[in-house]
Amino acid sequence: MIDPMAKTLFEKVWDAHVVREPAGEPALVYIDLHLTHEVTSPQAFDGLRLAGRRVRRTDLTIATMDHNVPTTAGPITDPLAKEQLDALVRNCEEFGIELHATGSGSEGIVHVIGPELGLTQPGKTIVCGDSHTSTHGAFGAIAFGIGTSEVEHVLATQTLPQRRPRTMKIDYVGEMPLGLTPKDVILGTIGRFGVAGGVGYAVEYAGEPIRRMSMEGRMTVCNMSIEWGARCGMVAPDEKTFAFLEGRPRAPKGADFEAAVERWSVLPTDDGATFDRVETIDVGTLVPQVTWGTNPGMVVPVTGRVPSPGDYANADDRVATERALEYMGLKGGTAIEDIAIDRVFIGSCTNSRLEDLRAAARIVAGKKIDPRVVGLVVPGSAKVRAEAEAEGLDKVFTDAGFEWRLAGCSMCLGMNPDVVPAGQRCASTSNRNFEGRQGRGARTHLVSPEMAAAAALHGHFVDVRRLEVAA
Amino acid sequence: MKAFVRETGRVAIIDRPDVDTDQIIPKQFLKRVSRQGFGEALFYDWRFDENGDPRPGFELNRSEFANARVLLAGRNFGCGSSREHATWALQDYGIDVVIAPSFGDIFRSNASKVGLVIISLPDAEVKRLMESVNLDTGSDVTVDLEKRVILTPDGREVPFAFDEATRHKLMNGLDDIGLTLQHEDEIAAFEARHAVT
Secondary structure (H helix, E strand, O other): OOOOOOOOHHHHHHHOOEEEOOOOOOEEEEOOEEEEEOOOOHHHHHHHHHHOOOOOOHHHEEEEOOOOOOOOOOOOOOHHHHHHHHHHHHHHHHHOOEEEOOOOOOOEOHHHHHHHHOOOOOOOEEEEOOHHHHHHHHHOOEEEEOOHHHHHHHHHHOEEEEOOOEEEEEEEEOOOOOOOOHHHHHHHHHHHHOOOOOEOEEEEEEOHHHHHOOHHHHHHHHHHHHHHOEOEEEOOOOHHHHHHHOOOOOOOOHHHHHHHHHHHHOOOOOOOOOOOEEEEEEHHHOOOEEEOOOOOOOEEEOOOEOOOHHHOOOHHHHHHHHHHHHHHOOOOOOEHHHOEOOEEEEOOOOOOOHHHHHHHHHHHOOOOOOOOOEEEEOOOEHHHHHHHHHOOHHHHHHHHOEEEOOOOOHHHOOOOOOOOOOOOEEEEOOOOOOOOOOOOOOEEEEOOHHHHHHHHHHOEOOOHHHHHHHO | OOOOOEEEEEEEEEOOOOOEHHHHOOHHHOOOOOOOOHHHHOOHHHHEOOOOOEOOOOHHHOHHHOOOOEEEEOOOEOEOOOOOHHHHHHHHHOOOEEEEOOEOHHHHHHHHHHOOEEEEOOHHHHHHHHHOOOOOOOOEEEEEOOOOEEEOOOOOEEEOOOOHHHHHHHHHOOOHHHHHHOOHHHHHHHHHHOOOO
């Protein structure tokens, strides 16, 4: 039954952050946490300097180094990357911003360290000059990526003018089959609705399969909200959320934590609240996913085949398929399991947390990767790296033939030296298979950590469910 | 920000769906710390081959599209990464207006901050507009933000919808931060009652 007073999770958080909302104008929304990194901030700080402005809330702003940093030990050799990292150090000093610099022990991918530090919390508004900021929505926050002008706007005013998006709920039902991961759930979702299917919407991922997911899994799902165009993705906070945050360095402590949990507990969508759009997905029908083309919507089950242009009724889709097949060096009709790979990348803000590394390690433990495959494992943060090493995961990976690297964005976008050479094919746990994303001419296939690990062992894609049954 | 009221200029067509910002400005150019000079890097990997020579097959390398001010594009233009460098590169190249059936969300927002005019038209209307361009000689179009109409090469007036607040800002070249800071007292009052843990 529709209850006019009932609110969705999104509406509760949004309404609590509207500073002003004059008729016909965008609302001015207060921002609780502003995460920054070296690539999208230098021009924003320049703008502040030019206008003689300061950072309004240095206490709500943090910075880290992630996009450009090398994942091998030793000094940075790329002079442009060094200049950008140096600029971040200078800007943080000049404007009084807390910096989690390389080597500090608390550095890492911005979307990994926010939750890790306990800064990402339910009910917050969180922005960052990076489209994968949607990750933080896994905690019941409104979190979205912004451009550099908006970074400057938030630095100067701690607010952003925003039009209220429409709301959508994806109701997941059914049982997660063995071998199906949160990555497959979100890839399957994007495959169903297309890369623009979520444009204009704040999406809530709901239902039992989401409730049963770990916080890491929920982060993987929310992370890829932008890959189908959504403004943000959210999951209602629950006991798992609170347990994840308790004891984190920047989470409230003691009585403050209890009070916070009380506030957070009323955030989930009320019974009777309405969404502008509701969709249902039965996860029981999904199988592990592999992208074949040049955007994340070009995805099929591992048991499937690469499509042909003739499979599509729409002319734009036919053209896009033709271009994608040409770029990817694939023929329509090829079985996914027959596609040989040259590289494997396990990392990125989508899949570089401890749980992801454990899942991949479980597949490769005691085995060797195909000798033709170059495998790279890049933990999401210095802390994830240390925790993984404490469990011996580094040894599992290196024994299997993988390289074990320092934390950073790395081969997800290849701004540092970790690039896939032209024409080579990479099974990647990252979030984008755009042309040139991992290097000019590089061919990316997005998969889960388990599927990436399995592909590394065999030198081509394999259905990880068969391996698990055999094991 | 430069004000935009009405402009007539050469039109270029990139009729591909889902052109992402990684293509508009490839990552190797994101290490710069200034806003200037991104035009030469616009669509770099599509525009130039491994030796840095123009690829004859790429749309913007057609002579009829040289010095384009208006870009006609496919659906979901500017999807993907939040990099504002994509809008800077388009502007630095000379593009002041992009017309497409739909746009990536963050790209649309970035465009409104830097004064790049983004116009959504129905799919069929964009196709018709593309077909009206003379591919042998090139064509000009006029975009009138004040009247919210496009004057097409075949002499039609095509009206378009536009967010009123953004239109006011673009037509007057207003700086968002300055506008927001006019309400600093309201921000301070909000902060006084809003605790962040």
